[in-house]
Each structure stands twice: as structure tokens, then as C-alpha cells.
Amino acid sequence: MGKRRGLEVSVGAAEAVAMADVDVIAAYPITPQTHIVEHLAELVNNGELDAEFVPVESEHSALSVCIGASAAGARTFTCTSAQGLALMNEIVYIASSMRLPIVMILANRSLSAPLSIWNDHSDAMSVRDTGWIQVFAQNGQEVFDHIFFAYRVGEDPKVSLPVMIHVDGFIVTHVIEPVEFWEKEQVERYLPPFKPISRLDPERPVTMGAFAMPQLFTETKVAQDMATTQSMEVILSAWEEIYKITSRRYRPVEAYRTEGAETIFVVQGSFGETLSVAVDELRAKGEPVGLVMPRLWRPFPFELFRSAVKGAKNLIVIDRAISFGGQGGPLAIELRSSLFGLPAPPRVINFICGLASRDVTVEDFKNIYERAVDGSKAPVFQEDFQFYGVRS
Amino acid sequence: MKTKKPTPYNQLSKEEFFLSGHRACQGCAEALAVRLVQKAAGRDTIVACATGCMEIVSSPFPFTSWNLPWIHVAFENTAAVASGVEAGLKALMRKGKLPQRDIKVIAMAGDGGTSDIGLQALSGALERGHNLTYVCYDNEAYMNTGIQRSSATPFGASTTTSPAGKKVPGQITWKKNMPEIAVAHQIPYVATACPSYPIDLIQKVQKAISKPGPAYIHILSVCPTGWRIPSNLAIKVGRLAVRTGIFPLYEVEDGIYRITQKTSKLLPVKEYLTIQGRFRHLTEELISQIQERVNQEYELLLKKVAMTQGEKKEE
Numbered sequence: 148m149g150k151r152r153g154l155e156v157s158v159g160a161a162e163a164v165a166m167a168d169v170d171v172i173a174a175y176p177i178t179p180q181t182h183i184v185e186h187l188a189e190l191v192n193n194g195e196l197d198a199e200f201v202p203v204e205s206e207h208s209a210l211s212v213c214i215g216a217s218a219a220g221a222r223t224f225t226c227t228s229a230q231g232l233a234l235m236n237e238i239v240y241i242a243s244s245m246r247l248p249i250v251m252i253l254a255n256r257s258l259s260a261p262l263s264i265w266n267d268h269s270d271a272m273s274v275r276d277t278g279w280i281q282v283f284a285q286n287g288q289e290v291f292d293h294i295f296f297a298y299r300v301g302e303d304p305k306v307s308l309p310v311m312i313h314v315d316g317f318i319v320t321h322v323i324e325p326v327e328f329w330e331k332e333q334v335e336r337y338l339p340p341f342k343p344i345s346r347l348d349p350e351r352p353v354t355m356g357a358f359a360m361p362q363l364f365t366e367t368k369v370a371q372d373m374a375t376t377q378s379m380e381v382i383l384s385a386w387e388e389i390y391k392i393t394s395r396r397y398r399p400v401e402a403y404r405t406e407g408a409e410t411i412f413v414v415q416g417s418f419g420e421t422l423s424v425a426v427d428e429l430r431a432k433g434e435p436v437g438l439v440m441p442r443l444w445r446p447f448p449f450e451l452f453r454s455a456v457k458g459a460k461n462l463i464v465i466d467r468a469i470s471f472g473g474q475g476g477p478l479a480i481e482l483r484s485s486l487f488g489l490p491a492p493p494r495v496i497n498f499i500c501g502l503a504s505r506d507v508t509v510e511d512f513k514n515i516y517e518r519a520v521d522g523s524k525a526p527v528f529q530e531d532f533q534f535y536g537v538r539s
Numbered sequence: 540m541k542t543k544k545p546t547p548y549n550q551l552s553k554e555e556f557f558l559s560g561h562r563a564c565q566g567c568a569e570a571l572a573v574r575l576v577q578k579a580a581g582r583d584t585i586v587a588c589a590t591g592c593m594e595i596v597s598s599p600f601p602f603t604s605w606n607l608p609w610i611h612v613a614f615e616n617t618a619a620v621a622s623g624v625e626a627g628l629k630a631l632m633r634k635g636k637l638p639q640r641d642i643k644v645i646a647m648a649g650d651g652g653t654s655d656i657g658l659q660a661l662s663g664a665l666e667r668g669h670n671l672t673y674v675c676y677d678n679e680a681y682m683n684t685g686i687q688r689s690s691a692t693p694f695g696a697s698t699t700t701s702p703a704g705k706k707v708p709g710q711i712t713w714k715k716n717m718p719e720i721a722v723a724h725q726i727p728y729v730a731t732a733c734p735s736y737p738i739d740l741i742q743k744v745q746k747a748i749s750k751p752g753p754a755y756i757h758i759l760s761v762c763p764t765g766w767r768i769p770s771n772l773a774i775k776v777g778r779l780a781v782r783t784g785i786f787p788l789y790e791v792e793d794g795i796y797r798i799t800q801k802t803s804k805l806l807p808v809k810e811y812l813t814i815q816g817r818f819r820h821l822t823e824e825l826i827s828q829i830q831e832r833v834n835q836e837y838e839l840l841l842k843k844v845a846m847t848q849g850e851k852k853e854e
Contacts, residue, residue, distance in 0.1 A: 170630040171623065195633055204663030208619035210659065211612060215587060215623025218610050221631055223623075225659040236612035241612055340636070347585045347608035347624060349642060367600075512828035 148393060149328030156287035156319050157182030160252055161327040165196040166334050170221035172456055173201040177231040178264045179316035180254040184226055184296070192424075206231035210238040210249070217247040218355055220346035222298065225249065228316055229256035229270040235272070242309045243278030244371060248301030249309040251279075254316040255416065257503045261484035265504030266316040268416065268467040271444075272477040277312045278371055280378055281444040283415045289326035290314050292389055292397070295329070295338050295537035299385045302341050306378040312321075315417040317504060324367040333392050346489070375446050382443065386413065399448035400455045404430060406439030410520055413482060415441060418465060418507065425512035436516060439539070441478075448523040449485050456486075459493045463519045466499045466532075474500070475532035497532035505536060547741045551578045561604040562596040568777055569593060569760035572734040576674055577607065579744035580643050582836075585624050586610070589648030589657060592683040593676060602727025615656040618664035618673055621646035625669045643672065643748045650677040651692035653796070665724040665753045672747045672754045675717060678762035685767045690715040693785075694832070695730045695825055696817045698765075703820035713832065716802035720789050721755035726776075728754040728798075730790035735761075735777030735789045739799050740786055746792070759786045767816020779811040784837040788842070796844040809832050 150161070157175055161183050164172070167493040172191070200215075203209045206227050213223040227235065232253060242249050255271050257263040271281075280300060284290040290312065297310035314320055344352045359367055379399075386397040401539035402422050405411055412422050419440045429436045440456045441447070443494075456462055463484075466476020474480055479497035486492040496519045501507045543549055563570035567775035573593055577584065586609045588594050594611045597604040612620045625644045631637040648665070649797050653675040661673060680698045681687040690699040692710045697703035701710040721729045727750045732740040740758065747754035759780055761773040768776055780786040781800055788800040810832045812818040814851060821829075 171626045171632065173623065173626075191621055199630045201622060201626050201667065203619065203622075204659055204666075207616060208622075208660050208663055211616035212623035214612050214619035214627065215610065215625075216627030216630075218620075219585070219622075219624045219627035219631070220637065221627035223627075238616065239612055246613070252841035306780070312736070347610060349583045349585065352606055352608045352611050354598055354603035354605050357600035357603060358595060358601045358611075363600055 149330045149333070149514050151325045151327045153323055153325050155182060155321060156188045156290055156326070157321065159287050160247060160294065160314070161186035161292045161516050162328070163191065165190050166329065166331065166474070167197050167294055167298050167338060168222065171199045171201065171223045172225070173203050173209045173216070173217035173223070174225050175203050175206045175209050175231060176225070177228045178192070179256060179266070180226045180231070180252070181417065183252060183254070183321065187222070187224075189372055193431060201529065205297045206235040207238060210235045210242060211318040211360050213249045214238065214247055217249050218245070218342065220343050222341045223249045224251070226254065226320040228250045229255045229258050229525050232270050232274060233258060239274055239277045239279065242469040242528045243487070244367075245311060246307040246374070248307060250301060251309065251311045252290070253311055253313050254320045255313055255491065263435070263503040266419060267504070268313075268316050268470070269314050272468040274311070275445065275477065278375060279304070279309045279445065280375070281311045283442055283444060284311045284319070284532045285417050285419050285441070286442075287322070287326045289397075290319070291326050291328070292393065292395065295334060296385050296389060296424075298341070299338050302380065303381045303456050304344055306374060306381050307344065309377060310372060313416060318417045326395070329392065337388055337392060356443045364522070379446055379448070395523075397442060399441070399443035400451045401442050402455050403440075403457065405437030405439060407435055409435040409457045410437070410439045410457055410463060410516065412463045412465065413441070413478070413510070414438070414465045414509075415478065417447050418467070418501065421507065421509060422512050425509045425516070428509065428514060429513060434516070447481065447485070452485060453481070453489065456493055456517070460494045461519060462493045463515060464495055464497045465498060465501070465515070467501045469499055479532060495531075498535045498536035507536065511536065541548065545760050546738060547745070548738050551741065554579060555583065556582070556584070556606045557597070558604045558606055560602070561600065563592070564764045566763040566771070567841070568734050568773040569678055569762065570798045572676055572740065572758045572760050574697070575734055575737055576645070576739055576744050579643055579741040580748055583644045586646055587612075587621035587624060587644070587646045589652035589733045590614035591649040591652050592678070594625060594649065595683055608686055614652055616650060616660050616662040617646045617648045617657060621671045621673070622664045622667065622669045625671050644670070645748075646671055648675060649683070650675060650679060651681045651689040652678075654690045654715045659789055664722065665721065665726050665755065668752055669820070670751055670753070672744070672756065673755045676760045677717070678756060679714075680765050680766060681819045682765040691717065695812070695819060695821050697831060698817070707823060708820060708822075709817075718755070718757045718791075721757070724753075726753045726755060727751070728790070728792055731757045731759070731786065731788050733759045733777045733781055734785060734790060735774045736781065736788060736800055743799070746790070765817070767819070768814060772814065776811070776814065779806065783808045783811045787840055789840065795808050795847040796840070797848070798840070803814045805837065806819060812834050826828060
């Protein structure tokens with residue numbers, strides 16, 4: 148294994164992108180994504196990374212440049228947050244539908260208005276249905292490892308889809324952490340060169356991005372959905388290989404102290420690490436509580452999730468985004484529907500908190516637990532969810 | 540036997556890259572222009588195409604009219620997509636992942652995709668200096684969606700969103716001067732062209748692709764459907780646009796202006812306007828307003844030619 152280096156997570160992410168031998172990087176600055184692309188620009192301008200850095204005039208163009216370059220056969224990377232993602236939204240759908248294995252880090256940030264540069268998952272949830280493979284990384288090491296994972300999975304000819312890595316803005320991107328680097332040879336062995344099924348080549352002309360009449364549109368979409376679902380096998384083998392190289396085990400649904408747990412917290416992203424401390428403290432007091440973290444967001448591992456929460460009476464689902472006028476946060480809505488029809492499904496108690504980086508501490512998670520297990524304090528079920536930590 | 544004098548036209552490749560069978564309207568001068576541009580650019584070309592008439596008529600899956608590598612992504616981003624293709628090829632060739640080869644990248648879009656929704660991406664691509672040629676096929680409105688006005692629609696034209704009404708006589712703004720916007724980016728080559736002058740068009744495409752860096756070609760593409768003219772008049776109307784000075788053919792090479800189709804005396808704009816249904820409602824007064832504006836703009840162009848040609852002589 149390579150050296151452990153203490154560095155800012157953004158810098159580590161950029162170093163991993165460089166180690167993946169990326170050919171084209173296109174990005175437009177937006178907080179808190181900036182440090183990742185700044186470091187890549189530095190590597191390119193210092194001659195440490197042989198790649199084209201295209202400093203585009205918008206995020207819409209950033210992803211468009213990646214599409215053009217990927218179609219030409221290049222390994223591409225882009226990175227954005229919130230408003231930038233919203234601006235490129237049109238192209239986010241097209242990238243996956245054209246089956247181009249672009250890799251993007253989304254430094255998660257709240258969507259305006261009011262303008263906020265801070266972290267939550269409103270941007271992540273806005274692209275749930277865009278057809279990208281999506282994973283949540285909780286810390287610097289996970290971000291680093293998942294760069295190689297993303298290219299390996301996305302570029303697999305059986306998959307051929309773009310991959311998005313969700314990283315909590317500031318809370319993860321801007322902290323300094325020890326990150327264990329991979330050796331160059333390990334990267335090369337894990338990640339073969341990108342060999343696209345077809346590319347823009349005058350020797351073998353192809354038409355990419357044709358339009359389809361209603362007679363064929365549905366079939367192309369079904370094929371895309373099948374590719375997304377079937378990518379699970381490639382995803383699992385890519386994580387298995389990471390385990391062999393690094394001894395770090397990644398799973399579609401991570402579980403912590405769920406044995407015998409009557410109440411299970413469900414979260415995504417960096418909340419998991421804080422929550423694990425809360426779970427330890429509650430367990431120490433004899434509370435039967437555990438934690439489940441769906442790492443893989445698309446394709447969603449429904450079966451694995453159901454078995455991870457099997458036997459629990461309560462699920463406390465923490466959302467960091469709102470579905471205005473909906474039945475709670477997007478994560479809770481998804482999970483509740485995945486449990487529907489089970490013989491004895493756990494009760495889903497949904498809390499929405501931590502918007503725009505508002506701190507949710509170990510104490511807060513313990514308060515949430517208390518509210519959830521005490522029926523009198525639990526969410527009113529006409530609404531099915533509750534905001535936590537709102538100023539009165 | 541007398542041999543034919545070689546011209547750019549008879550020296551063109553016999554090979555077709557934009558194939559027959561596409562769904563363009565009868566008499567579409569834009570389809571003709573696309574065919575000529577690609578013939579001039581040749582085999583080693585990759586095309587990025589914006590959403591619009593040419594995309595729709597040429598790529599109804601599973602059919603294609605493109606005998607070239609071709610990519611369509613969206614409406615407003617063709618300059619960015621072409622930038623990506625260029626950057627990708629550059630990186631792959633430099634890193635030895637692809638063999639070295641001179642592959643031309645051509646971006647194409649209509650007037651809406653260029654002067655309205657695609658202007659930002661185009662400006663970015665020109666400013667960054669990618670080695671690509673951007674071709675705007677200007678048929679002066681959103682023809683694909685049903686003849687809505689764009690910023691390239693000329694003053695006085697009746698379209699479905701600038702209809703000639705009792706109070707407002709159609710489009711009341713003057714055509715956005717896209718070639719000048721391209722010139723303002725100080726790129727190596729900018730030109731106007733029209734398929735009614737095929738040799739001029741071919742020469743300009745060949746010049747554009749052979750110059751390193753970005754090039755911009757603005758092609759007036761007569762649209763019989765949208766301009767309300769009989770389909771057999773497309774070439775003639777294109778000629779009149781040039782000969783009246785409404786659409787002068789010129790190029791700006793490294794900042795130096797040159798008129799490529801000289802006319803000793805411009806024809807009155809009336810000859811161009813009155814044969815088109817989209818201008819049928821124009822009064823004499825409006826026609827003379829247009830005439831005045833065309834005269835002014837043509838004079839200005841002549842001044843630019845004189846000024847920049849003068850600089851060239853001093854060098």
C-alpha cells in the first residue's frame with residue numbers, strides 16, 4: 148500500500164483523479180468544489196499531470212465538454228455543487244442516456260434560495276433520477292478510493308454509464324485527514340485503460356445522439372434502466388477488488404451495530420461518522436440501537452436494504468433535503484416505499500435536519516432517538532416527518 | 540480536348556459525407572450548404588451538431604445521413620461539445636493513446652443555436668482558442684419548431700412569434716451581427732458565406748479548417764418554407780441577399796477584412812424583399828428604412844475593409 152498522507156480531502160480527491168490518468172478535466176468554479184479543480188489545474192500546469200484542463204464558461208459547458216471528450220475516447224472528470232449542478236441538469240440526463248462514463252464529484256451543497264454555500268443533500272436529491280450511478284463517500288479515504296472505483300465501474304463495457312460521487316461540501320471536502328494513497332502499479336492493475344465500445348473516429352463513422360421517434364424511445368430507456376440495474380454485479384466486484392488491495396471493505400448498504408437493534412438510524416454521507424459515536428453511547432446505556440448507511444444510491448440495493456433492517460421495530464431516517472409538500476424527505480420516501488408490503492415492516496420515523504450545514508451533534512442524535520422511541524414526542528403521522536432543530 | 544480549368548468546385552471530393560435521404564424540405568439551401576461544407580472539409584472530420592433542423596432531418600434513429608463521425612447533445616452547447624472533442628483528441632494524441640492525425644472538428648448550429656441560446660458556449664469556445672471551425676447555418680428564425688423569431692430574424696420579417704399585425708409590422712429589431720461578435724473575439728478567421736456562391740463557400744471552409752485555432756463561418760441558408768418562397772427560388776434569393784448588400788460576403792483573416800464577392804453597384808433591397816412572403820406586408824416606408832440601414836452597414840463594412848487593408852499595406 149502507498150503512503151498515508153495528511154491532506155485536505157479535496158486535494159486527495161484531485162490526486163486520485165490524476166493517478167487515474169484522466170485525459171480531460173472541464174470545470175467551472177463553485178464553492179465548495181473549488182479546491183478539487185484548483186489542485187488539478189496546478190498539477191496540469193506544473194506538468195505533473197498530462198491532461199487537457201478546459202476552464203469553461205459554465206457548468207453546462209463543463210459537462211458538455213466532458214461529453215464531447217468522452218465520445219472521442221478520453222477519460223474525463225468534472226466536479227460541481229448545487230447551482231452548478233442545477234445549471235448542468237439538462238446535460239446530466241444526456242450524459243447517462245448517451246452511456247458515457249464521465250466521473251463527477253458532487254461537493255454537496257444546498258440549492259438556492261436563499262443562497263447558501265453550505266452543505267446538505269438538496270443538490271444530490273435533485274439528480275436522483277438522472278441515470279447516473281451514485282455513491283456517497285463519508286470521508287477522505289472513501290473519496291480517494293472511489294475515484295478509481297468510479298472509472299472502473301463506469302467504463303466497464305457491461306455498464307457504460309457515468310458515475311457521481313457525493314461528498315459533503317466543507318464538512319468533508321475541506322477537512323484535513325490522513326489518506327492512504329495507492330501505489331501507481333495498484334491503480335494500473337485495478338483500472339485498465341478506457342476502451343470505449345464506439346468513439347468518434349473518421350475511420351469508423353458513428354452517429355451519436357440521434358433522435359428517436361416514439362416507436363423506439365421507450366426501448367432505449369428500458370435498455371438504459373437494465374444497464375443501471377445490472378451494473379450491481381460490476382459494482383460489487385469493483386469493491387471486492389478494492390478490499391483485496393486495501394483491506395477496506397465497501398458495501399452497498401453499510402451497517403453498524405445492527406445486531407439485535409430495535410431502532411435503526413438510516414443516514415447518508417458524513418452524518419454516519421457522527422452517528423456512530425451516538426450509537427456507541429446509546430448502546431453503552433443499553434439502548435438497542437444501530438445504524439444503516441445506504442452507500443450506493445443508484446442503483447438502489449433494495450434487497451440488501453430490506454435485509455439490513457430486518458427485525459427492527461423503528462427506522463429513524465434522517466433526511467438532509469426536503470420534498471416540499473411531500474411525505475417527508477426524499478430518502479424516507481424511497482425507503483418507506485421499499486418496505487411497503489413486507490409482512491411486518493418497521494415504522495419509518497423521518498427527521499429533516501442539517502440543512503445548509505447546520506450542526507447536528509452526537510447530543511442531537513441522542514435527542515432524536517429519544518423523541519422517536521417515545522411515541523408522545525415522535526412525528527405526527529398525518530405528516531410522517533418532523534423538522535429537527537428549527538428555531539422557534 | 541480542352542481541359543477544364545481547375546476550380547475548388549471541380550477539385551472537390553466525389554465522396555459524399557452528408558447523404559441523400561435526409562428529411563429536409565424541398566429546396567432547402569441549408570442542406571445544400573451542409574453538403575458543401577462537409578465536402579470541403581473532407582473525410583478526416585468530426586461534426587458536433589446542435590439541436591435544430593439539420594439534426595432532426597439527418598438523424599432519425601436508426602437512420603443517419605452522416606457518413607462522418609457525428610455527435611448531437613443538446614441545443615445550446617454544440618461549441619462546448621466540439622471543444623471537448625478537440626480537447627479529447629489533443630490529449631489522447633499527445634499521450635500516445637491515439638495515433639497522430641490531423642482531424643478537423645466542426646461545430647454546426649442554426650441561428651437560434653448560435654446567436655441566442657448557444658452564444659455563451661460559443662463565446663467560451665472562441666475565447667479558449669480551441670482548434671475548431673464553428674459553422675452557423677442562418678435561416679433567420681427557429682424553422683424547426685415552426686418559424687419563430689430569433690435575434691437573427693431581419694427587421695420587418697413576419698414569423699409566428701413576430702407576426703405582421705395591424706399595429707406591429709413583424710420583427711421590429713435589427714438582425715444581430717453575429718460575424719462581428721465572432722470578430723470581437725480576435726480569432727484567426729471569420730467569414731460569411733452563402734451556398735448560392737458555392738466556390739466562395741468552399742474556399743472559406745478550406746481556409747477556416749486549415750488555420751490553427753478557432754474559425755467562425757456564418758452561412759446565410761435560404762429557407763423556402765420559412766421565408767415563404769417557391770422552393771425553386773432558394774439559390775436566386777441567396778444571390779439577391781448578397782447583391783443587394785443585405786448579406787455581403789466577406790472574410791476577416793487575422794483581423795483584415797476583405798469582401799469576397801464584389802458588386803459594383805448594389806441592387807435595391809426591394810428586389811430581395813418583395814419576392815418573399817415573409818416581407819409581403821412591408822410598406823414603401825418600411826422598405827426605405829431597410830434600404831437606409833443596409834446602405835449604412837455596407838458603408839461601414841467598406842470602411843473596415845479600407846482601414847484594415849491599409850494597415851496591411853503599411854506592414
